[in-house]
Amino acid sequence: MSNQSNIYYVTLLRHGESEGNAKGFHQGQTNFPLTSKGRDQAEALAQYWLQEKKSFDKIISSPLLRAFQTAEIIARHFDLPIEKNPLWMERDAGMVSGLHHTVAQEKFPQPIFVTPYDPFGINGESQWDVYVRAAKAVQDLLRRPPARYLIVSHGGLLDMFMYAILGIDIQANFCGPHFKLQNTAYLSLLYYSPTHSWIVEGVDNHPHWQEEEEDD
Secondary structure (H helix, E strand, C coil), rough: CCHHHHHHEEEEEECCEHHHHCCCCCCCCCCEEEHHHHHHHHHHHHHHHHHCCCCCCEEEEECCCHHHHHHHHHHHCCCCCCCCCCHHCCCCCHCCCCHHHHHHHHCCCCCCCCCCCCCCCCCCHHHHHHHHHHHHHHHHHHCCCCCCCEEECCHHHHHHHHHHHHCCCCCCCHCCCCCCCCCEEEEEEEEEHHHHHEEEEEEEECCCCCCCCCCC
């Protein structure tokens, strides 16, 4: 891997804490803003990356507010524009979008058995839908020139991105491995195009905060 011009450096970042995270709502594609804690998380991460002399050539963000606000905070410190790309949006959660988890369970209880093709929240995206969109995000990224990319997105979509690049099969009932990312935690990847080699350098990295943070 001596030819640096053939290497993609990809950082996958989950957004900071949102109002939906903090209050226990199904977010989906509902536009919840960041909390003050979420803004502080993004600010702390930007400061950490500056201290570590990390650099990016391009920032690509989900257009959903919680992701874009996170990207804006990072972008200000690195003096980079942000490209909004809907491929990186969170799962469409259908009729449970914007509902509190307890209300959603009462109105639309989860079936006992769910195939990868069943819509989430009655009429939202299935696991397969999200996987296909994540695969398109992979293709969109790798049709760009090799560079250092920061992607600001959401846990569900980034999980399926990892499935797509690692060739993991989707299973029923949302079983299988999960690449959990907490708020403003990130995952670092290298892709070497001449040999189609992905290298995972770290999962759920959050050196800018140390306390345990639980979120949905």
